[in-house]
Amino acid sequence: MEKYNPEKIEKKWQKEWEKKDAFKAIDKDKKPKYYVLVEFPYPSGDGLHVGHARPYIALDILARKKRMEGFNVLFPMGWDAFGLPTENYAIKTGIHPAVATKKNTDNFKRQQKNLGLSFDWNREINTADPSYYKWTQWIFIQLFKNGLAYKDKIAINWCPRCKIGLANEEAINSVCERCGEKVVKKEKEQWMLKITKYADRLIDDLDKVDYPEKIKISQKEWIGKSQGAEIKFNIIVQASDIKYWVNVFTTRPDTLFGCTYLVLAPEHPLIEKFKDKILNYKNVEKYIEKSKSRMEKDRMAQDKEKTGIELKGVKAVNPANNRKIPIFVADYVLMQYGTGAIMAVPVHDQRDFDFAKKYNLAMIEVIKPSEVRPRINYPRSDLGGNYSEAHEGEGVLINSGRFTGMKSKEAKKRMVAWLANKGLAEETINYKLRDWVFSRQRYWGEPIPMIECKKCGWQTVPEKDLPVELPKVKSYKPSEKGESPLAKAEKWINVECPKCKGLAKRETDVMPNWAGSNWYYLAYLMRGISSFQFPISKYKKAFEYWMPVDWYNGGMEHTTLHLLYSRFIFKFLWDIKAVPKSIGPEPYKKRTSHGVILGPGGIKMSKSKGNVINPDKIVKEYGADTLRVYEMFMGPFEQMIPWDVKGVKGIKRFLEKVWKLQYNVGDRLGNGHELEKIAHQTIKKVTEDIESLKFNTAISSLMILLNDLEKEKELCLTQYSSFLILLSPFAPHLTEELWQRAKLEGSCRNQEWIKHNHRLIEENKVNLIIQINGKVRDKVEVEADISEVQAKKIALAQEKVLKWIGKNKIQKIIFVKNKIINFVI
Ligand SMILES: [Zn+2]
Ligand SMILES: [Zn+2]
Structure with missing residues (x-):
């Protein structure tokens, strides 16, 4: 008996697949198409670790099964190659990022090939390749021409x-x-x-796609659409007759009577405007300075203590009750959201409540919960601030003048209408989503294809001059003034204005690392046709055939970044008809996400902890098929799961048992019924489980089937080949080898996927006729082959039968197995 030697057979089959170009997707094939997409990696110098491999293997299994089911499958791979680590490496070593990238992608590709992944390498792409990024630049130009790209002064994080x-x-x-x-x-x-122009569509079109609910929710929350009103508060400046005002956005105009102070964001222009009138401006300025170094996330965090400072000498007027209220500056209010100013209602907003409590500010209760809930801490209605928490829900208005007694929902409308009449309010919709900062002062990114002419303003680079290639520079460091390293490439910068032909300058900023991945799912289709030549119409048929992506898997951490960005860019391309209207406004039909693989013991894998597991090592020691099956067996696909060497060894043993099965195979074709039933149950289970990403349970059902197959003295060829087919997406090398050794026709990966037989799966049932004194009185469905005792028990539990027997004593029972039970009374 030969031993299972994965190293030998895996290399053999990988070479064979490569030689035959076995996984090439055919454009416009007669077969139905299926586009399987897995997020392409950033090729770091560290190479792949076992966590990267998990989604690749899962989608590879899906792709292999879909091919066997008769689909023309596209399963491509490429490199999201622009990125900061490569640039930092260049700064440190002076090695050009393109050189480092080439080395890294070669390594990634080698590692992926080692895993037997069935990518179509004919369509390999690289976002840092000029022939690729000329299209990324082309898209930017279209955005500019359509008014969706603009230059603005904004506050950025600055080192x-x-x-x-x-x-x-x-x-x-x-x-x-x-x-x-x-x-x-x-x-x-x-x-x-x-991107804000697409906010509504990015929310509404989520109804058209099959994404996990948690992804839909988090995109919606990120966009943060809220219906509300802008309310105007007049400002009074001490000892002056200045007339001024500030607008406030609120989703709860029904609580206006409870507003006891205003809060402005530190960046609010009003502060600068009144700096001479603010009595404590020095301290205010200090506070603002300090808040500049705090990140937005920290400023917003619920659990962090709120800080702020009152603007002495100015007051606001609550337009509902004309009460003069203090104005604060506090960094928990963001300039970019709403109007950069909020009306604080401490009794009905927890953040305002915490703040008011700290600074001992007035509290007025204006909403009574409509449903009576037992709440010990329910705030009392007084002005002293003796509350222990806010009531944020809706209810019935109190202490609200003419609106008292009204329900929140109605009061919102009426209150805004009342103020709108006096020019003090209007209904508005607000979003948390902001426009996307698309400039980076870096080297290793796509140059933004714009030219600034003193006379003509910003001009786009003509299409014939694309790509604008990255110039050679001496240093990859930004300039003293914080300009991109490109600013030092003088020859490159000075250029003719495309309009007046006068002297002009190129933009020196580059795009962020999300730019290339915005449209890469289209690039694979274009790659199949040419090396990315213009015009876009050349690719219309390919887009029509392949799009949208049928199944897209990627990390949860990309939900509000890449996934949202690429949906936006696709919608834009769809709007300008760069992609055909017929494919619809969404790029991905279905999205799934994988769980992270942790290091042994449940600690996150990281280089600093030294617990990163390299797939190369596992493949060398146990084989790629073992790694593949283990990663799918280790736990539910969406869950975080720690690496476990014992588990790897267990899977190796399972595959060794599969290997040995070849020595039990006879040449009989028929089979015993029992084995057939469990085989068909397994077919059903594996088929359905792959589609719902339950790889772990699919594999355990294959293990159960294997146990039964092992028991057969002489295994029939049909059973054996069916088993190999079911296992082949998981362990493609081993199954190809065994298929060949069994002298079966063709190769295992090209077999038709087997369908289960419904009849064989159903439990065997028969109709039992129940007679009393030879007359048919009832009929009942029972398991086949039940005994007389069981049949009697079931029959005597039937109401009809009991009625016929009544108080009579049963004299005799005649029982014919699987047919009749007759009671003689
Ligand atoms: Zn720094
Ligand atoms: Zn000009």
């Missing part, structure tokens, strides 16, 4: 040491990711994309 702007995710806890320096806020001119 004073590196002199660069950082995205929020690069400045966690207000610390620079590159150097650890404390980050500050700095105003800078940036290119912005108007």
